[in-house]
Amino acid sequence: MEFEALTSSELAAYLHRIPAVNALLGDDSELEVVEVGDGNLNYVYFVSNVQVPQQSVVVKQAPPFLRLVGEAWPLTRQRMEHEVAALRRFGALCPQHVPQVYHADSELFLVVMQRLASHRILRRGLIDGIVYPKLAGHMATYLARTLFYGSDLFLDAEAKKEAARAGINSELCKITEELVFTFPFEGHPSNVYSEALPKAAIERLRHHVPLRVAVAQMKWAFMNHAETLLHGDLHTGSIMVNQDESYVIDPEFAFYGPMGFDVGALLANFLLAFFSREWHGRVDGADPRPYQSWLLKQVVEVWNGFAAQFLGLWREHENTGGANSWHFIGDDPSHECAEAFRAAFIRRLFADTLGFTGCKMIRRIVGMAKVADITSIPDAAARAAIEVRCLQFAETLLVQREALMGIEEVVELATATQLSREVDA
CATH class of the missing domain: 3.90.1200.10 (Aminoglycoside phosphotransferase (APH), C-terminal lobe)
Structure with missing residues (x-):
């Protein structure tokens, strides 16, 4: 199946279906989704409550290729699983210096994390x-x-x-x-x-x-x-x-x-x-x-x-x-x-x-x-x-x-x- 990055509306709808994330953002609130990735590897989104902007998360989605190069350099999306495992391991060892993981999805190869809005x-x-x-x-x-x-x-x-x-x-x-x-x-x-x-x-x-x-x-x-x-x-x-x-x-x-x-x-x-x-x-x-x-x-x-x-x-x-x-x-x-x-x-x-x-x-x-x-x-x-x-x-x-x-x-x-x-x- 050909990869397509989630659109803003698709991602917003998806997050509303995740109870823990929906509660963080404000139950069924209107969400603003902004893609902020540097273009090297993954798609990265800031997602925030339009009415209460401080209620926000970061979402990363891993395409099956090196984004910097494109499909000419294929990768498996399962690589996101390594990142999630490392975030959880490092977060357990040093929580004061590692963002919290709220949700991970192996099917879509994405992770939802703490947004460091004041950093x-x-x-x-x-x-x-x-x-x-x-x-x-x-x-x-x-x-x-x-x-x-x-x-x-x-x-x-x-x-x-x-x-x-x-x-x-x-x-x-x-x-x-x-x-x-x-x-x-x-x-x-x-x-x-x-x-x-x-x-x-x-x-x-x-x-x-x-x-x-x-x-x-x-x-x-x-x-x-x-x-x-x-x-x-x-x-x-x-x-x-x-x-x-x-x-x-x-x-x-x-x-x-x-x-x-x-x-x-x-x-x-x-x-x-x-x-x-x-x-x-x-x-x-x-x-x-x-x-x-x-x-x-x-x-x-x-x-x-x-x-x-x-x-x-x-x-x-x-x-x-x-x-x-x-x-x-x-x-x-x-x-x-x-x-x-x-x-x-x-x-x-x-x-x-x-x-x-x-x-x-x-x-x-x-x-x-x-x-x-x-x-x-x-x-x-x-x-x-x-x-x-x-x-x-x-x-x-x-x-x-x-x-x-x-x-x-x-x-x-x-x-x-x-x-x-x-x-x-």
């Missing part, structure tokens, strides 16, 4: 130079809780393996494998290059051996290291914020993969915002440096806060006799061996995070789905200069990820790259 997409806020004082702490908590509680560090072995089996999302993983780790590094027709980007920068992505090896290593990790349930697409367009709250949305790419992928994806977006701030911060004659400093502070505080909370959850679980507390370090009365293992674990996770950060930055510069932080820069030469700095920085993260010893070194590297302003031909 905005984080990416737009960062482009506008808004400071969110609680953001880093919120994201550190979200990452620590979702990544720890889905892993073998918390779950018993049988439960973890069953969860990983149920979480297989091969269709959308394939999209990530291609769009993040493969296509940007070859002459694929899906790549889109800004007009002034030097050809030497493009050729380097394709032929620089240390970079290509590092990217291949990260792709291997993505495909094979089923460490925990990931969001799978944690960028600043998947976070909604105001001054007091932060919510993570759109986990349609959720699957069991390497922990560093979620952390790296978020850090990559903060760093893209940092480099692009050189343009956005000067549009009105302002000094971009104060906000750039704030963005780098988010990078530091997200990583440090995540690592501290993650380790705290781990120690607490072992100290309270958690089911798997014996699984990695056996008899260890002084806890010296356990602490050494934890330190090595976090060190390896940090290196993974840097590698995934680099991959995510590169794909947003040359790949199919870009970011408004960069694409909204109208000056072609200025945009290309920023893109080159992003590519140089990302390459360094990938190639030197084992040598960089702390997040402060990453920030120093970003600052030095920003100040260099040199195009490496």
